[in-house]
Amino acid sequence: MLVGISLENKLQNTGKPKDCADEMSQALLEVASQRCKRSYAKIFGYFAPRLRSYALKQMGNEALAMEMVQDTMANVWQKAHLFNAEKGSPSTWIFTIARNIRFDMLRKLKNRKEDICSDDLWPVLCEQTPDQNEVSLEEQVTLEQVGLLFNSLPDKQRAVIEAIYIDGKSQQEVADELAIPLGTVKSRTRLALQRLKDMLEDHD
Amino acid sequence: MINYHPTDKQLQQFAEGNISPALALVVSAHCDVCSQCQEKVDDINIELSSVIENVRAHDFKDPAFEKMLASIMHLPVIDTKPVVAPRIELDGRFFDVPRPLQRFVKNTGNWSHLLGKVWQAPVDLGDAGEANFIYMEKGGRVPEHTHKGTELTLVVDGEFSDGLADYDSGDFIIMDNEHIHSPHSNAVEGCLVFSIVDKPLHFTSGIARLLNPFSHLFFK
Numbered sequence: 249m250l251v252g253i254s255l256e257n258k259l260q261n262t263g264k265p266k267d268c269a270d271e272m273s274q275a276l277l278e279v280a281s282q283r284c285k286r287s288y289a290k291i292f293g294y295f296a297p298r299l300r301s302y303a304l305k306q307m308g309n310e311a312l313a314m315e316m317v318q319d320t321m322a323n324v325w326q327k328a329h330l331f332n333a334e335k336g337s338p339s340t341w342i343f344t345i346a347r348n349i350r351f352d353m354l355r356k357l358k359n360r361k362e363d364i365c366s367d368d369l370w371p372v373l374c375e376q377t378p379d380q381n382e383v384s385l386e387e388q389v390t391l392e393q394v395g396l397l398f399n400s401l402p403d404k405q406r407a408v409i410e411a412i413y414i415d416g417k418s419q420q421e422v423a424d425e426l427a428i429p430l431g432t433v434k435s436r437t438r439l440a441l442q443r444l445k446d447m448l449e450d451h452d
Numbered sequence: 453m454i455n456y457h458p459t460d461k462q463l464q465q466f467a468e469g470n471i472s473p474a475l476a477l478v479v480s481a482h483c484d485v486c487s488q489c490q491e492k493v494d495d496i497n498i499e500l501s502s503v504i505e506n507v508r509a510h511d512f513k514d515p516a517f518e519k520m521l522a523s524i525m526h527l528p529v530i531d532t533k534p535v536v537a538p539r540i541e542l543d544g545r546f547f548d549v550p551r552p553l554q555r556f557v558k559n560t561g562n563w564s565h566l567l568g569k570v571w572q573a574p575v576d577l578g579d580a581g582e583a584n585f586i587y588m589e590k591g592g593r594v595p596e597h598t599h600k601g602t603e604l605t606l607v608v609d610g611e612f613s614d615g616l617a618d619y620d621s622g623d624f625i626i627m628d629n630e631h632i633h634s635p636h637s638n639a640v641e642g643c644l645v646f647s648i649v650d651k652p653l654h655f656t657s658g659i660a661r662l663l664n665p666f667s668h669l670f671f672k
């Protein structure tokens with residue numbers, strides 16, 4: 249049970265938005281500086297029931313809605329020091345936290361293991377602690393390997409491929425430069441690409 | 453100077469969180485360096501958050517709230533520390549990247565030579581797919597191509613042109629099968645871009661068409 253803290257909900261339908269924003273800003277400051285439970289209860293009393301209604305509309309599921317409220321309000325308690333009244337009102341700050349939570353919840357529902365998370369997209373709770381989950385790069389055919397394959401081409405074919413693909417020359421230009429017939433350039437190109445394709449297939 | 457921005461609709465969907473993760477990442481990175489778009493998103497956030505003020509609040513006497521409040525206030529404060537911003541390195545040159553991309557610097561593989569004066573480093577985005585940092589040296593050119601899917605590009609550092617327009621650091625570019633272009637950089641310092649393609653490129657100029665059998669390796 250809570251000791252000495254009454255659940256306040258009196259603000260719910262009273263006060264002008266500006267007064268309310270000022271009062272909530274002040275309460276957030278007190279939570280940040282003194283871990284003031286009374287101030288937090290005031291913030292909670294105002295926002296939690298609103299977030300619950302909003303979340304139910306968004307998620308369409310009672311349990312998910314309450315999870316979103318829980319996670320959002322936990323962030324408000326734990327990271328109140330990141331609220332900056334100069335950057336916006338408490339309701340905008342809390343709304344954007346809720347948006348991030350919803351984005352991540354939907355991502356997890358889709359069962360994605362590692363993905364772009366809301367902290368990357370909307371740094372509302374910025375100065376995040378670094379992510380400890382290092383991800384190892386999956387094994388993949390790299391262009392370096394393709395480069396090695398290019399290097400294993402016969403010199404004459406490689407010269408043609410490099411002139412065309414690296415220097416961006418036309419087949420006619422290559423023919424002129426190397427003083428060989430255009431048909432030869434074409435056949436060397438064709439043979440080289442066929443060879444590369446074969447090597448790639450062997451590689452797999 | 454930034455000339456190419458996401459559309460207002462894209463910014464709206466971004467602020468709502470109703471956008472694919474890959475597109476959201478590139479929009480977010482753009483907003484990090486474009487104060488104009490960041491202000492628009494801030495305004496949309498204010499507008500969207502009024503829904504919290506105006507919604508009919510759920511009955512607070514629900515006992516679940518009291519339980520939730522008590523459990524939350526047992527949680528410790530989370531102290532956050534500013535992190536040293538990781539940077540992208542290429543041949544001893546370091547590039548700052550927009551904040552939303554910083555987490556992916558450690559997921560970035562080695563640079564490999566792509567074509568001519570063009571270099572590429574793959575970035576693992578998890579299930580959102582793969583991105584690439586692409587660096588064009590002065591004079592570097594990607595052969596003319598169109599796109600089987602969508603190509604998202606953010607100019608991280610430098611300038612390049614593609615036959616359709618000239619781009620500068622911070623520009624947001626979205627290309628699909630209606631666009632044919634050939635990115636190249638004539639900037640002395642070259643150009644670093646961050647790019648996501650969801651399907652292979654399709655090379656369109658006579659000779660480079662021969663690359664198509666391999667394009668899934670080069671650009672996807």
